[in-house]
Structure formats: C-alpha cells, structure tokens
Amino acid sequence: MIYLDYAAATPVDKEVLSRYIEVTNKYFANPNSSHQLGQEANNIIQEATKKIASSLKIDPDEIIYTSGASESNNLAIKGTAERYKNFGRHILISSLEHNSIVSSATRLQEQGFEVELLPINQEGLIDLNILKNKIREDTILVSICTVDSEIGLKQPIEEIGKILKNYPNCHFHTDATQAMGKIPLDLQNIDLLTFAPHKFYGLTGIGVLIKKKNTSLRPQIDGGKSSTVYRSGTPETANIAALETALSISLATRQERYKIVEELYNSLKEKLLTYPKVTINNTKNSIPYTLNFSIKGVKAIEVQQQLEKNKIYVSTKTSCCPIATPSKLVYALTKDKNKASSSIRVSLSHLTTKKEIEIFISIFDKIYKENEENGKI
Secondary structure (H helix, E strand, C coil): CEECECCCCCCCCHHHHHHHHHHHHHCCCCCCCCCHHHHHHHHHHHHHHHHHHHHHCCCHHHEEEECCHHHHHHHHHHHHHHHCCCCCCEEEEECCCCHHHHHHHHHHHHCCCEEEEECECCCCCECHHHHHHHCCCCEEEEECCCECCCCCEECCHHHHHHHHCCCCCCEEEEECCCCCCCCCCCCCCCCEEEECHHHCCCCCCCEEEEECCCCCCCCCCCCCCCCCCCCCCCCCHHHHHHHHHHHHHHHHCHHHHHHHHHHHHHHHHHHHCCCCCEEECCCCCECCCEEEEEECCCCHHHHHHHHHHCCEECECCCCCCCCCCCCHHHHHHHCCHHHHHCEEEEECCCCCCHHHHHHHHHHHHHHHHHHHHCCCC
C-alpha cells in the first residue's frame, strides 16, 4: 500500500497518541466542573494552551478550540459577519477557498450579505491591486487561504494583512489548515486563523480558530461559557493536550521535513514531465507538499481508480468536494475545464519514501500507456 493523500489526513504520530491515551485515562473529568478533578483537567488544558500560544507568539485567550477546521471556518466567517453587520455587509473571499468557507459565504448571501470572489493570476496568486480596488467602506471581512488544498499555492498573507490594516472595519481571516507545521507563519497581521492537527500527524475531531483581541465574533454554538465565551461545549482535554504535542513536534521538525518533501516533489515532478500529455498545474508559488497534474483526455476519477487497484491512494481534489465534478481550484488557476476534470492531487509527507515514488511512477507508466493504447490520450 502506498498512501499519497496526506493533504486529506495524516497518520497519528505515536507520541501524540500516547499523550492522548495518558490524558484521557487520567484526566477524564469535565474541565468545566468546579471540583478538584475537573480543575485538574482544566489545568491540563490551560498548560497546553499556554504552550500553543507561546509557539505561535499569540495570547492564550486568542485560542478557540472547535471540532475541526470546518467548524473553525464557519465560526470565523459567519461569526464575524453577524457581529459586524452594522458596519457593512460586503465580504471578499478567494477562488481557492475550502467548501466550509464557500458554503458559509453562500449562507450569508441568503441573509443579504454581498460576497465577491477574488480571482488569482496565472501564477496562482491574489492580485494585490485588484484586492485594493475591491475593498469598500462596507467591506467587513476578507478570507484568503494561506495555502490551498489542491495546488498548494502559497498566498502573500503578510502583504495582504498589511493592506487590510488600513481598513479598521475590515477583518482578515486566513485558513492555514494546509500550511500549519509545513511553512513559517507570521500571525502579526491577521485577525483570524484556522488550522487542525489531523493535517500534521495529530488527531481528528479537534480544530483551532485563533481570534485576535481586536476582533469579536457572534458564537455559532450557544450554551454558555466553556473554555471561551465564543464556543460552548465541554472541552476535550485529551484532544487539546494531543494537539499541543502534534504542533510542538511539527514546528520543531518543520525544516527537516520540508527538505525531505521538497526532494521527493522535485523527483516526482521531473518524472511526470517526461509524459507528453501530462501537465503540471503547480506554479512556482506552490509548496512541495502537493503536486497537482492533469492528463489530457482522461478523467481524473478513472486514473484514481486505476491507481487504487494497485493499492496506490491519491485524490482527484480536496476530500470535501463531490467526486464526479471538475476541480474548482484547478479551473480557477488554468481556466481550462478539461484540465480541471482530469487533475490528480498527489500529496507528500516526510514519511513518503523514494521507493514509493519509484513504484508510483512504474504503475503510472502502465496506466498511461494503457490509456494511450485505448485511444484516450
């Protein structure tokens, strides 16, 4: 079995799992309880939160725990819009956003908000001049992902944040789910940031929304104060502790892991470029954790299924999207529906081996030639 879908989910690190088991066995009481056992569990959360905040150079009170990145995105988009609707109803999002952001924006449109899509240029970046021209006095929120989930395009988040600082009623959210633990992040000029540990060898079922002190939100889950007034519910002590462990490991090993992945990415890209009907959709602004390519004349789902028969697991696009539809992100970049319908996402890890890449190319070569013989390519 060769797993090349790390952008969707990563295996849990043994140290992370051990921390989860340790805490869930020992600190099982409700951390909102006032008795000693509850307070002991609460102390675990507070210590983990302090460490996370220190690692990210933020205040512990700026961390909101959720059930995952999708909930964090919903809270960021809907919560900001509902809180600041008296200042305006104009929202800007990029054409590369996760469905949890697009769907949240669509829901807001139904409530009378105006949502505009920011296009990307040929290199996959938000045009800063277009952004400046689209910001209005009634713009209350801009949401642009740090790195997208299909092509790995890294946006100029620091520059965007600096631009938006000139608009006091406009809040800046970035979905950093595909960036955290992979590339350096500067949180200085953002108001809201989303991430989840199952993208960096942590557990599913938990996410984070960082909300800076200068921003407020309308809660989307009501029920009273928990670990924060912005999100009710019993905090998951063990999951929070495990999240801190996963983040600590990923940040400490980030550069080392990046070098490994970059070497694998370059090797795979070089081999794929030898096939005349293969187009690499990545640009120079893509990070090496994701390699997206299209095969002219062949549907992506067919290639994925052929690879799966050989126990090689890749994606056609982000996991939240309907299987049989073209990639919206590839189309946003290439403006080519055929490329968007035939795009394959290979996502890499420091756990990926050179041997696995060699096997992938060997199997892909057979699939490519079979499609050639069948007249599809």
